[in-house]
Amino acid sequence: xxxxxxxxxxxxxxxxxxxxxxxxxxxxxxxxxxxxxxxxxxxxxxxxxxxxxxxxxxxxxxxxxxxxxxxxxxxxxxxxxxxxxxxxxxxxxxxxxx
Amino acid sequence: xxxxxxxxxxxxxxxxxxxxxxxxxxxxxxxxxxxxxxxxxxxxxxxxxxxxxxxxxxxxxxxxxxxxxxxxxxxxxxxxxxxxxxxxxxxxxxxxxxxxxxxxxxxxxxxxxxxxxxxxxxxxxxxxxxxxxxxxxxxxxxxxxxxxxxxxxxxxxxxxxxxxxxxxxxxxxxxxxxxxxxxxxxxxxxxxxxxxxxxxxxxxxxxxxxxxxxxxxxxxxxxxxxxxxxxxxxxxxxxxxxxxxxxxxxxxxxxxxxxxxxxxxxxxxxxxxxxxxxxxxxxxxxxxxxxxxxxxxxxxxxxxxxxxxxxxxxxxxxxxxxxxxxxxxxxxxxxxxxxxxxxxxxxxxxxxxxxxxxxxxxxxxxxxxxxxxxxxxxxxxxxxxxxxxxxxxxxxxxxxxxxxxxxxxxxxxxxxxxxxxxxxxxxxxxxxxxxxxxxxxxxxxxxxxxxxxxxxxxxxxxxxxxxxxxxxxxxxxxxxxxxxxxxxxxxxxxxxxxxxxxxxxxxxxxxxxxxxxxxxxxxxxx
Numbered sequence: 001x002x003x004x005x006x007x008x009x010x011x012x013x014x015x016x017x018x019x020x021x022x023x024x025x026x027x028x029x030x031x032x033x034x035x036x037x038x039x040x041x042x043x044x045x046x047x048x049x050x051x052x053x054x055x056x057x058x059x060x061x062x063x064x065x066x067x068x069x070x071x072x073x074x075x076x077x078x079x080x081x082x083x084x085x086x087x088x089x090x091x092x093x094x095x096x097x098x
Numbered sequence: 099x100x101x102x103x104x105x106x107x108x109x110x111x112x113x114x115x116x117x118x119x120x121x122x123x124x125x126x127x128x129x130x131x132x133x134x135x136x137x138x139x140x141x142x143x144x145x146x147x148x149x150x151x152x153x154x155x156x157x158x159x160x161x162x163x164x165x166x167x168x169x170x171x172x173x174x175x176x177x178x179x180x181x182x183x184x185x186x187x188x189x190x191x192x193x194x195x196x197x198x199x200x201x202x203x204x205x206x207x208x209x210x211x212x213x214x215x216x217x218x219x220x221x222x223x224x225x226x227x228x229x230x231x232x233x234x235x236x237x238x239x240x241x242x243x244x245x246x247x248x249x250x251x252x253x254x255x256x257x258x259x260x261x262x263x264x265x266x267x268x269x270x271x272x273x274x275x276x277x278x279x280x281x282x283x284x285x286x287x288x289x290x291x292x293x294x295x296x297x298x299x300x301x302x303x304x305x306x307x308x309x310x311x312x313x314x315x316x317x318x319x320x321x322x323x324x325x326x327x328x329x330x331x332x333x334x335x336x337x338x339x340x341x342x343x344x345x346x347x348x349x350x351x352x353x354x355x356x357x358x359x360x361x362x363x364x365x366x367x368x369x370x371x372x373x374x375x376x377x378x379x380x381x382x383x384x385x386x387x388x389x390x391x392x393x394x395x396x397x398x399x400x401x402x403x404x405x406x407x408x409x410x411x412x413x414x415x416x417x418x419x420x421x422x423x424x425x426x427x428x429x430x431x432x433x434x435x436x437x438x439x440x441x442x443x444x445x446x447x448x449x450x451x452x453x454x455x456x457x458x459x460x461x462x463x464x465x466x467x468x469x470x471x472x473x474x475x476x477x478x479x480x481x482x483x484x485x486x487x488x489x490x491x492x493x494x495x496x497x498x499x500x501x502x503x504x505x506x507x508x509x510x511x512x513x514x515x516x517x518x519x520x521x522x523x524x525x526x527x528x529x530x531x532x533x534x535x536x537x538x539x540x541x542x543x544x545x546x547x548x549x550x551x552x553x554x555x556x557x558x559x560x561x562x563x564x565x566x567x568x569x570x571x572x573x574x575x576x577x578x579x580x581x582x583x584x585x586x587x588x589x590x591x592x593x594x595x596x597x598x599x600x601x602x603x604x605x606x607x608x609x610x611x612x613x614x615x616x617x618x619x620x621x622x623x624x
Binding site: 028031032035040041042043044045046047048049050051053054057058061062065066068092093 | 102103106107109110246249250253254257298301302305306308309311312313315316317327330331414415416418419
């Protein structure tokens with residue numbers, strides 16, 4: 001069995017990591033941010049955004065496998081993760097705007 | 099651009115569909131059978147009849163049972179046989195050693211029912227999210243991942259279809275793999291809303307186990323955060339006993355009072371906590387009949403009979419959550435709707451099965467040309483066939499084991515389940531072994547015959563070991579027993595037909611591919 005991966009296998013591996021790790025972090029941060037800013041009771045905000053997580057995640061997974069250039073896609077995802085964590089930090093109950 | 103996107107989605111559909119298809123097939127088949135869990139419970143305990151008695155009719159027996167207990171029990175709950183999921187009177191309480199106990203009673207005579215120990219329909223149904231032989235947390239994560247794969251396969255499946263409506267009416271018979279593809283499409287599109295609903299609501303049932311982090315961010319980490327959230331969200335209130343003695347109203351009066359507050363809805367269950375204490379609470383609920391009443395209950399002060407709180411209907415995210423949960427569980431469904439649930443569930447199972455077959459069929463001609471295909475191809479075909487046949491065979495053996503395992507055997511219920519998995523395991527060993535040796539065709543045919551035989555045996559063994567033969571069941575109008583017998587015979591017929599069809603198909607194919615194999619060999623030599 002050869003251990004070196006060809007370029008197709010490498011791309012599949014990279015896109016899968018992007019989908020699983022990137023998708024998880026992105027969906028979590030987006031749902032978290034929404035749970036902070038939803039203008040409802042805290043418990044309902046938690047429930048809505050937890051349910052939302054399971055809609056965002058498959059969308060990101062499909063995006064990771066659908067984009068033409070996965071390298072620039074990964075860059076965009078990392079950027080948006082930074083923006084989302086910044087916003088979450090601003091809106092968190094212990095954050096700046098509370 | 100658009101077609102490139104569709105192509106990558108087709109790729110994703112293929113691999114996401116295949117990777118966990120074995121788990122998904124298991125989840126869908128056992129879950130579908132679970133829509134008849136109570137009926138299977140009844141079939142698997144043929145010695146106890148099904149009772150039907152209202153709360154008023156069963157109350158004398160409840161009183162008699164409570165009074166017979168020394169020391170008195172202070173906390174107990176009672177379910178009345180008014181619904182399909184409750185075929186006898188049952189009372190749950192804690193005994194002297196504070197252990198949970200549940201007795202099943204004849205609601206007219208008070209006689210305790212002791213049917214054979216059986217895993218029953220409940221275990222079969224519970225396996226579809228709890229799996230078996232695994233710690234529950236691991237099982238939940240596997241099922242959660244499988245659900246996500248299913249969800250992705252569904253969305254990408256829709257994206258891939260340019261002409262979803264037109265293809266729904268397309269069936270190109272005989273031309274493999276197009277016949278398989280059209281069959282797969284038919285199974286998927288025919289009950290697509292059901293597939294989406296059942297998959298997404300599957301997440302909701304394990305919601306805070308699969309994604310606890312948002313809850314943790316607001317309510318704190320670990321068990322404490324979880325219970326803080328759950329207490330608030332699910333309004334879990336437990337009232338401690340005060341230690342001050344106060345006699346509670348008798349059960350007749352409490353039931354009458356609750357009937358008035360519940361506007362004459364039939365009483366399905368009640369529970370009494372802290373009896374003979376100033377903080378005694380009486381909770382009561384009705385039958386689950388619509389999508390939104392799954393958690394309805396009424397709280398009364400057991401000493402005065404006054405209504406403390408009516409928890410009926412839900413608001414905001416809770417109503418959304420509970421309606422979707424009820425849709426998944428289908429507990430509210432009447433008999434015709436239950437059959438529809440069962441049928442669409444079977445379509446879903448068939449969708450997964452045809453998808454698995456499609457994966458190999460598409461690679462088959464190439465494999466035949468190269469003298470049997472790669473190891474990965476053969477291994478996958480072996481796993482596919484042993485899963486598609488092994489699990490249904492296992493279910494038949496599960497039913498057979500219920501009749502054949504001696505009643506006095508210890509851990510009887512556990513061995514019923516083991517019988518299912520041993521059958522599946524043997525099928526897997528045989529199927530994968532044969533497929534690796536390039537004899538998958540033979541394994542397909544022989545295992546289909548064996549599975550058909552198992553299903554044919556179920557009514558026979560049932561007739562020999564119980565007095566519920568089909569004529570008796572028809573006379574008694576016991577539709578559960580009639581239904582199981584007929585369904586097993588029907589399944590067996592279909593499987594025999596399928597086995598014959600496969601045998602003929604492989605024969606003609608091997609004649610053709612024999613030629614191409616020779617050609618291939620000649621090319622190799624040249």
